[in-house]
Amino acid sequence: MLSVVALVMAGSGEQVNDSVRTFPIENYIFKADRNTTPSVDHSKFEVLQQTFENAHQVTEACLSCHTERDKEIMATSHWKWERDEFIEGKGIVPLGKKNILNNFCIGVAGSEATCTRCHIGYGWKDKSFDFSESTNIDCLVCHDNSGTYKKGKGMAGLPDPSVNLNVVAQSVGQPGTENCGVCHFWGGGGNNVKHGDLDVAMLDCSREVDVHMGRDTENMSCVDCHKTEKHQMAGKVYALSSENKDRVTCTECHTKKPHLDKILNDHNIRIACQTCHIPVYAKANATKMWWDWSTAGRLDEDGKPMHENDAYGNHNYLSIKGNFVYDDDVIPEYFWFNGLANHQLITDKIETVPVQMNSLYGSYLDKGASQSSTEQSKIWPVKVHRGKQPYDTINMTLIQPKLWDKEQGKGAYWVDFDWDEASRIGMEYIGQPYSGAFGFIETEMYWPLNHQVSPASESLKCVDCHTRNNSRLASLTDFYLPGRDRNIFLDGFGVIVIIGAIIGVIIHAMLRRYLRRKYFFQKESN
Amino acid sequence: MERIYIYKVFERFWHWSQALIIGFLGITGFEIHGSFSLFGFDFAVRWHTYAAWALVILIVFAIFWHFTTGEWRQYIPTTKMLKEQFMYYIGGIFNNAPHPTNKTVYNKFNPLQRITYLGLKILIIPVIVSTGFLYLYFQYPKFGIEFQTLEPIALIHTFGAYILLAFVIAHVYLTTVTGVKFLSSIKAMITGWEEMEEEEIKIVVEEEMEVALKIIRSKLDAGDDKSAILDHALEEVEEKLGVKRETYFRDAISQSSAGYFCISKDGYYKEVNDAWIKLYKYDSRDEILGKHYRLSRSEEDFKELEATVAKVLKGETINHGEVKRTCKDGSEGYHTLTLSPVYIGDEIDCFEGFIIDTTARYLAEREMMKKKLRLAEWQQKKDEEKENN
Incomplete structure (x- = not known):
C-alpha cells in the first residue's frame, strides 16, 4: 500500500507528504522527532515498593512526590463529573455525567456504584462520596502503562482485587489510548455504543479506519490532540456540555488552509472538516442507533433475564434494557452547528416529541453575530441516537430511574424489573417529583462526529452533496446549494423557452421549404 | 455570384472564441446546475x-x-426597416421575397440583429457576468459583504443562461436563412468573405466609395500630396472588399456624392452624374450633355482650365486643388478636381474626372479670413491711436 506515512518532517507549517499528496502541518511534533524515554524510572522509588493495603495508599504515594496535582485533578470535569455551562434561557447550570440524562443508560444517579467504574476516583457509591478527599483520586486508571489495571464491577471505581498495585504503580507514565479507551470506547455498556467514532478498534486499526491513529500511520494517541495542561484535557463532548469553548479543532495542526485548492478551503467557512473527512462512522465495529426501553422486562421461561443477538452478534434484546438496533458503516446525519447546544434537564418540561436531549444550535443564516458563539454555524456530521425511555406522563418530565443495585428489593430496575418502583426511588434520590404515572417517549440525542477520520481519498466528493437526488445534505433546506437546488418555475420556463425556440425553428424551416417549392412551381408554370 | 470581404480577422476570432467559450460555459454551467x-x-x-x-x-x-x-456603431438600434425585417422573417421569406435590408461593411446587421445583439451586449451578458462574479466571490464573506442567500443570484444567472441558449438556437438557424446559400453566412464568419448577389455587391461598393471619397476630401483639405490620391483610394476600396470589377466602381461613382464628368476631346460634355448635375445646379442631364465645358467657368477662370485640359489631352493626369465653378444660374461654388484622359486604343478619345465640393469649407474659410482682416485693421487702428497719443 502506498500509505506508509513519510512523516519525517516536523515543525511549524511544514509540508507533510502522506505519499498521496502534500499538506501543511503546524503545532505538532512527529513521534519520530520526540524523545519518549521517561525521565524517571518509577520502579526505583521505594515508596512504590511498599505493600499497598488498598488503592488509596497508592494515591497517597503518588502525591508524596507529585504534590498539588490532587488540586488540579479535583478541578477537572473528569473528577467532578459536572461543570458550569451556560444554556440560553436556562442560565448557568451544572452539566455533567453527575446529573445529565441521556437516552442510553439514562443517568448515573442511584446507580453510582456501577457507573463510577468509569470515574477517576475510588468509592463513589452514592451521594456521600467525598469529592475533597485527595486519596479518593484514582491516578492509575489514566497513568497505568502496564496494561494490567482494571476497575472492579460494581465496586464504585475501586480496582479489581486481582490487580497487583505495585506492578501498576511502578509502571506509570503518560496516558495512552488504552487508558482513555477503557471508558471512552466502552461508554453506554459496550464497545462503540455511544459515540460511534470511538471504538476499541482504534488501538490497532488501519488508516482506512483512522488516518491519525492507525498502526500504519502516525499512530497517534488521544493526548496528541487532546492536549493537557495541569490535568485539564482539551476537548469536550456535546452530550454533556453546551458552550463553544475548550474544543479541539483540526485546524490547530492542519492550519486554516489545509487544501491546495481554494474552493475546498473556502468550503470550510461553512462546513466543518469532519463533514467531508468522516464520510461514514462505526467503520470497524457497529454502534447503537436505537434503544427502546419500553420493551425491557421480558423474562425467559424461568423468570430470568435473557438476551437475544442479531445476525452480526450484536445484542438486539436484553431483558434489563429493551430492544436495540446496531449499525456499522453508518452515513452521518448533517446539521448546522455553531458550537452551542441545549439540554433537556430533568427539571425541564417535555415540549417536543421526540424529546431533544441535547439539540445542537445553528442554521444557515446564523453567522455568529447574533449568538454568543464567535463562529458562524457550520454543517457537521452527527450521529443521532434515537430511542424510547421512561417519562412522567403527568409531570411531563423525563424520569431518572434507579437501575442498578447488588440486591433485590431496593427498587433497581435491572434486578426487580419494576418501572414504577425504579422511577419512584430514582426520582426521590435526586429530589425530583414523580407522579406515579409513567410512559415511554421517543428521544433523540446528538453526537457530533470528530474521530476516525478517513484518508483523503475516502473523503466526500462534490456530488455527494451537489446532486439533485440523494444529496447528503438533502435535509438542510434552509439555503441554496448548487447542483442540488433549483427553482422549478425557472427551470420550467427555461425548458419552455428552449423547446419553443426549437419548435419555432422547425416550423419556420418547414414552411420555408414547403412554400418556396410551391412558389417556384407557380413561377415555372407561369 | 461574387464575394465581398465583410468580417475582419479579429472579429472572426472574437466571434468564434466567444462561441466556443459560451458553449463550454453552457455545458459546464448546466452540469453545475444539476441538469446532467x-x-x-x-x-x-x-x-x-x-x-x-x-x-x-x-x-x-x-x-x-x-x-x-x-464598430460599436453597428449596434446603434434603429426602428427604420425594423417592421419590414420582422415581416420578412414571418412572411416574405416564404415567398422568396428579397431581403428588405442589405449587409454591407458599414451596416452589417439588419435592424432586428442590431436590437438583439445590443440586448445581449448591454443586458444579458452583463447580467450573467455580474451574477457570475457575485456567485463566485461573494457567497462567502468578502470585504464584509455577504449575501444572505445565494438563491437569487443563482437563479438570475440560470435565467440568463436559458435566454442565451434560446438566442443561440435562433441565431444558428437564422444563419441558414440570411445567406445566399444555406451555409454562406457561416462560411463568411469563418473566412471573412460573404457571397452576395450582384445587386447587393453594388450597394456595398457604393457605400465603400462614399467613405473612400470622404477620406480623399479630407486629405485634399489637409493639403496632402495630391498625386494619385484618388487612384490610391480606389485601390484601397478594391483591396478592402476584394472586388475587381470596374463596372461596380462606375456604378458606384454614378451614385456617389462626388461629381463625375466625361468630356470629349473637342470639349463637349459626354456624360455627367447626378451629383455633378446637383453641384452645377442643372435640372437634368439633357441641359448639359453636348454643351461645351466653358460653361463651367467664368471667363478669366476658363483660360486656366483650358490650359489644364491641354495637358490632359497630351496624356497627363491632373489632380487639381480648389477651383471656382460657375453654376447654371451664374452663382459660384468651389470644388477640387481630378482630370484623366480616356484612351480608345492608343488615341485619347475623351477625358474624365471627379469633382468634390468644397464650397462650404471655402465659404467658412473666407468668413474666417474676413474676421481676421477686420481684427488686424482694428488692431492697427488702435496702435495708430496709441502712437498719436
Whole structure:
C-alpha cells in the first residue's frame, strides 16, 4: 500500500507528504522527532515498593512526590463529573455525567456504584462520596502503562482485587489510548455504543479506519490532540456540555488552509472538516442507533433475564434494557452547528416529541453575530441516537430511574424489573417529583462526529452533496446549494423557452421549404 | 455570384472564441446546475470559472476593438426597416421575397440583429457576468459583504443562461436563412468573405466609395500630396472588399456624392452624374450633355482650365486643388478636381474626372479670413491711436 506515512518532517507549517499528496502541518511534533524515554524510572522509588493495603495508599504515594496535582485533578470535569455551562434561557447550570440524562443508560444517579467504574476516583457509591478527599483520586486508571489495571464491577471505581498495585504503580507514565479507551470506547455498556467514532478498534486499526491513529500511520494517541495542561484535557463532548469553548479543532495542526485548492478551503467557512473527512462512522465495529426501553422486562421461561443477538452478534434484546438496533458503516446525519447546544434537564418540561436531549444550535443564516458563539454555524456530521425511555406522563418530565443495585428489593430496575418502583426511588434520590404515572417517549440525542477520520481519498466528493437526488445534505433546506437546488418555475420556463425556440425553428424551416417549392412551381408554370 | 470581404480577422476570432467559450460555459454551467453529468462536478466547477475569466478577457478586448474601430456603431438600434425585417422573417421569406435590408461593411446587421445583439451586449451578458462574479466571490464573506442567500443570484444567472441558449438556437438557424446559400453566412464568419448577389455587391461598393471619397476630401483639405490620391483610394476600396470589377466602381461613382464628368476631346460634355448635375445646379442631364465645358467657368477662370485640359489631352493626369465653378444660374461654388484622359486604343478619345465640393469649407474659410482682416485693421487702428497719443 502506498500509505506508509513519510512523516519525517516536523515543525511549524511544514509540508507533510502522506505519499498521496502534500499538506501543511503546524503545532505538532512527529513521534519520530520526540524523545519518549521517561525521565524517571518509577520502579526505583521505594515508596512504590511498599505493600499497598488498598488503592488509596497508592494515591497517597503518588502525591508524596507529585504534590498539588490532587488540586488540579479535583478541578477537572473528569473528577467532578459536572461543570458550569451556560444554556440560553436556562442560565448557568451544572452539566455533567453527575446529573445529565441521556437516552442510553439514562443517568448515573442511584446507580453510582456501577457507573463510577468509569470515574477517576475510588468509592463513589452514592451521594456521600467525598469529592475533597485527595486519596479518593484514582491516578492509575489514566497513568497505568502496564496494561494490567482494571476497575472492579460494581465496586464504585475501586480496582479489581486481582490487580497487583505495585506492578501498576511502578509502571506509570503518560496516558495512552488504552487508558482513555477503557471508558471512552466502552461508554453506554459496550464497545462503540455511544459515540460511534470511538471504538476499541482504534488501538490497532488501519488508516482506512483512522488516518491519525492507525498502526500504519502516525499512530497517534488521544493526548496528541487532546492536549493537557495541569490535568485539564482539551476537548469536550456535546452530550454533556453546551458552550463553544475548550474544543479541539483540526485546524490547530492542519492550519486554516489545509487544501491546495481554494474552493475546498473556502468550503470550510461553512462546513466543518469532519463533514467531508468522516464520510461514514462505526467503520470497524457497529454502534447503537436505537434503544427502546419500553420493551425491557421480558423474562425467559424461568423468570430470568435473557438476551437475544442479531445476525452480526450484536445484542438486539436484553431483558434489563429493551430492544436495540446496531449499525456499522453508518452515513452521518448533517446539521448546522455553531458550537452551542441545549439540554433537556430533568427539571425541564417535555415540549417536543421526540424529546431533544441535547439539540445542537445553528442554521444557515446564523453567522455568529447574533449568538454568543464567535463562529458562524457550520454543517457537521452527527450521529443521532434515537430511542424510547421512561417519562412522567403527568409531570411531563423525563424520569431518572434507579437501575442498578447488588440486591433485590431496593427498587433497581435491572434486578426487580419494576418501572414504577425504579422511577419512584430514582426520582426521590435526586429530589425530583414523580407522579406515579409513567410512559415511554421517543428521544433523540446528538453526537457530533470528530474521530476516525478517513484518508483523503475516502473523503466526500462534490456530488455527494451537489446532486439533485440523494444529496447528503438533502435535509438542510434552509439555503441554496448548487447542483442540488433549483427553482422549478425557472427551470420550467427555461425548458419552455428552449423547446419553443426549437419548435419555432422547425416550423419556420418547414414552411420555408414547403412554400418556396410551391412558389417556384407557380413561377415555372407561369 | 461574387464575394465581398465583410468580417475582419479579429472579429472572426472574437466571434468564434466567444462561441466556443459560451458553449463550454453552457455545458459546464448546466452540469453545475444539476441538469446532467458529463465532465464531473469538480471539473465543471473549476473549468467554468476558468472559462468565465477567459470570456471576461475576451470581452475586454472586444470592447476595445469595438470602440477603436468604431464598430460599436453597428449596434446603434434603429426602428427604420425594423417592421419590414420582422415581416420578412414571418412572411416574405416564404415567398422568396428579397431581403428588405442589405449587409454591407458599414451596416452589417439588419435592424432586428442590431436590437438583439445590443440586448445581449448591454443586458444579458452583463447580467450573467455580474451574477457570475457575485456567485463566485461573494457567497462567502468578502470585504464584509455577504449575501444572505445565494438563491437569487443563482437563479438570475440560470435565467440568463436559458435566454442565451434560446438566442443561440435562433441565431444558428437564422444563419441558414440570411445567406445566399444555406451555409454562406457561416462560411463568411469563418473566412471573412460573404457571397452576395450582384445587386447587393453594388450597394456595398457604393457605400465603400462614399467613405473612400470622404477620406480623399479630407486629405485634399489637409493639403496632402495630391498625386494619385484618388487612384490610391480606389485601390484601397478594391483591396478592402476584394472586388475587381470596374463596372461596380462606375456604378458606384454614378451614385456617389462626388461629381463625375466625361468630356470629349473637342470639349463637349459626354456624360455627367447626378451629383455633378446637383453641384452645377442643372435640372437634368439633357441641359448639359453636348454643351461645351466653358460653361463651367467664368471667363478669366476658363483660360486656366483650358490650359489644364491641354495637358490632359497630351496624356497627363491632373489632380487639381480648389477651383471656382460657375453654376447654371451664374452663382459660384468651389470644388477640387481630378482630370484623366480616356484612351480608345492608343488615341485619347475623351477625358474624365471627379469633382468634390468644397464650397462650404471655402465659404467658412473666407468668413474666417474676413474676421481676421477686420481684427488686424482694428488692431492697427488702435496702435495708430496709441502712437498719436
